[in-house]
Amino acid sequence: xxxxxxxxxxxxxxxxxxxxxxxxxxxxxxxxxxxxxxxxxxxxxxxxxxxxxxxxxxxxxxxxxxxxxxxxxxxxxxxxxxxxxxxxxxxxxxxxxxxxxxxxxxxxxxxxxxxxxxxxxxxxxxxxxxxxxxxxxxxxxxxxxxxxxxxxxxxxxxxxxxxxxxxxxxxxxxxxxxxxxxxxxxxxxxxxxxxxxxxxxxxxxxxxxxxxxxxxxxxxxxxxxxxxxxxxxxxxxxxxxxxxxxxxxxxx
Numbered sequence: 001x002x003x004x005x006x007x008x009x010x011x012x013x014x015x016x017x018x019x020x021x022x023x024x025x026x027x028x029x030x031x032x033x034x035x036x037x038x039x040x041x042x043x044x045x046x047x048x049x050x051x052x053x054x055x056x057x058x059x060x061x062x063x064x065x066x067x068x069x070x071x072x073x074x075x076x077x078x079x080x081x082x083x084x085x086x087x088x089x090x091x092x093x094x095x096x097x098x099x100x101x102x103x104x105x106x107x108x109x110x111x112x113x114x115x116x117x118x119x120x121x122x123x124x125x126x127x128x129x130x131x132x133x134x135x136x137x138x139x140x141x142x143x144x145x146x147x148x149x150x151x152x153x154x155x156x157x158x159x160x161x162x163x164x165x166x167x168x169x170x171x172x173x174x175x176x177x178x179x180x181x182x183x184x185x186x187x188x189x190x191x192x193x194x195x196x197x198x199x200x201x202x203x204x205x206x207x208x209x210x211x212x213x214x215x216x217x218x219x220x221x222x223x224x225x226x227x228x229x230x231x232x233x234x235x236x237x238x239x240x241x242x243x244x245x246x247x248x249x250x251x252x
Contacts, residue, residue: 002026002116004051007034008041008068009081010061014102018055018081018109025110037062042071050075053097053116058082063204064188070241077119079112141195145173147181156181158198162212163228163236164190166205176212176230200249202226206236216250 005022009015015034022029032051035041037060045068054076056065068074083102097119098112145156161173164183171183171190183190191201201207208226215227222240224247238246 002029002052002113002120004030004032004053006032006044006051006054006076008036008054008056008060008065009034010036010057014057014081018104021104021106021109025106026113036060038065038067041065041068045072045074052120053077053079053113055079055081059188064191067204070239077116079109079116142193145181145183147183158194162209162230163234164199164207174231178230196249197252200246202236202238202242202246208236210250213250216246 005026007015007018009018019031019034022031033044033048035044039062054074056068056078058065058080059082065080077097080096080099081102081104082099097115100108100112143158145158146153147156156173156175160175160177162176164171164173164187166172166187171185171187173181173183175181185193187201187204187207190207194207198210199207200210208228212229213226214229217225217227219225219237222243224238224243226236226238228234228236
């Protein structure tokens with residue numbers, strides 16, 4: 001049975017609603033923390049015992065909550081809560097027991113918590129047939145961008161982009177021919193839409209094309225530094241936590 005629970009939700013009304021539902025559905029479950037963003041969550045989980053379950057919103061004020069898993073090894077079961085349905089596949093790769101769309105109803109939350117109970121003894125994830133089918137269904141990835149140009153539009157092919165970068169909360173695509181294009185998507189949205197065999201999320205500021213990497217160099221404290229073709233002044237640093245993933249990605 002679930003004894004302890006943490007809520008990660010950046011909108012206070014939604015967090016309060018979850019607490020009210022839990023008080024009714026699971027009055028014996030202790031809500032030991034309510035966290036609002038990625039940074040606060042990483043600090044909390046790094047310093048405290050992990051609960052039985054986390055109710056985790058996906059879109060937070062400082063990014064997608066999946067970034068939490070890049071910083072810590074979470075031992076809790078996770079029930080993802082979100083107003084968007086495009087993250088289901090990724091959710092089940094991160095301890096996801098269930099995936100609830102807002103507004104969350106009491107019956108849906110009760111069923112999700114029952115799944116966590118079943119997973120705790122033994123701690124094995126049990127996905128419904130529908131979820132399993134979604135998990136294995138091939139995903140289509142973005143091939144091009146249609147961007148405003150003069151009094152019309154132009155097309156930019158993804159294969160021509162060396163890397164994406166974020167500056168002052170604006171996303172840019174740097175092409176192999178030197179052009180710089182503004183992309184009307186967040187880095188988190190791009191991370192979902194780009195083929196992970198071709199693009200790697202090096203850090204919060206950079207997503208790089210595999211063919212644009214001219215070299216990989218050891219950096220201090222276990223980090224790696226990428227040299228980018230045609231852009232010798234650009235240094236892309238990969239954290240120690242993601243260094244192993246990068247090497248596996250390049251070696252496959």
